[in-house]
Amino acid sequence: MRPPAMQGIHHVALICSDYKRSKRFYSETLGLPILAEHYRAARQSWKLDLQLPDGSQLELFSFVGAPPRPSRPEAQGLRHLAFAVTDLDAWLAYLQQQGVTTEPVRVDEYTGKRFTFFQDPDGLPLELYQV
Structure with missing residues (x-):
């Protein structure tokens, strides 16, 4: 049995260290339109949805105390x-x-x-x- 067909990537989620700086970079420098922005008080976290030209989205999150990327360029993960x-x-x-x-x-x-x-x-x- 084969799996059902996928339609593509819906979104990619990124956790940033400085929400305002990353919001400015992705929305102004790279020119991605903002779809929605929410502050989640219970998590002290911002969530920003940005639109990519093909219809997929980029999500930016801020989390208090999120650890930095462990190493690069060949760290596991993205x-x-x-x-x-x-x-x-x-x-x-x-x-x-x-x-x-x-x-x-x-x-x-x-x-x-x-x-x-x-x-x-x-x-x-x-x-x-x-x-």
Whole structure:
């Protein structure tokens, strides 16, 4: 018996160390529209839902005392979050204007597609992958 069909990724959840800084980075620097924002008093935690162009979402959470990522880049868990872009060079220029440092552009040895990595305010590796 085969499993039922999946429709895709609904959301990716991230825990940030500085909620306001991460909210500004993802909503203003990366330009993701805010869908909803909630403060959960019982947990002293913010939850921010951001819309990705394909309909999936990015959730940002703040939790008091959340431990930092143990090591990088090969720690277990989420390795990186990749965003599909059509114009990598335009994104590189834009991120540079925003003061965001990117790694040198690489080429995927299997697909021939160009990509680069950069970090969010908490050091989470983010990738821009030209499609």
